Amino acid sequence: MPRSNVTDFQKAVYDSISRVPRGRVTTYALLAQSIGCRSPRAVGQALRRNPFAPKVPCHRVIASALTPGGFNGAKAGTEIARKLRLLAAEGVVFRDGRLADPSRIVRPC
DNA sequence: GAGTCATTCGTTG
DNA sequence: CAACGAATGACTC
Structure with a gap:
């Protein structure tokens, strides 16, 4: 029952993120x-289910x-805080709840 | 700059 | 088949 039935769309999303x-x-x-x-x-829906977590x-x-x-369905919490910390460890710093450097955003293309 | 309304695609029930 | 969901965009105040 798995909701692990990955569809083509989810694959595309995963691929795009992986390209970043x-x-x-x-x-x-x-x-x-x-x-x-x-x-x-x-996209958010597919990620929310996170069929590839934590791979995605x-x-x-x-x-x-x-x-x-x-x-994970929540805009705040320990989980999101951990993710923000991971981003900070990669060079992506969040300031005041927002991305400190918008230039870090890149197009998957 | 901040808030609200309408839009849009796929997944799940 | 119908409703929901991690959003975005445009408009208004």
Whole structure:
């Protein structure tokens, strides 16, 4: 029962995230557009289920507003704090709940 | 700059 | 088949 039934769409999302080099982050919108989707929601849905967790670095994906957005269905918590710390360890620093360097956002293309 | 409304795609129930 | 979900964009105040 597994909801592990990975679909092509999820594979595309995973591939796009994997294309992002370490120390860089991506946004839902960029990912969605990169895979040919106009709704970042679908991407968020796929990541939220995280069929590839923790293989999928969802923490590397943030909202376009430079905000971490949410993770695991929650916009805050110990889990998200851990992800932010991981990003900081990679060079992505969050300041005041927002990305300190928007230039860290790269296009999966 | 901040808040609200409408939009849009795929997954799950 | 219907509803939901980690969002985005545009408009208004």
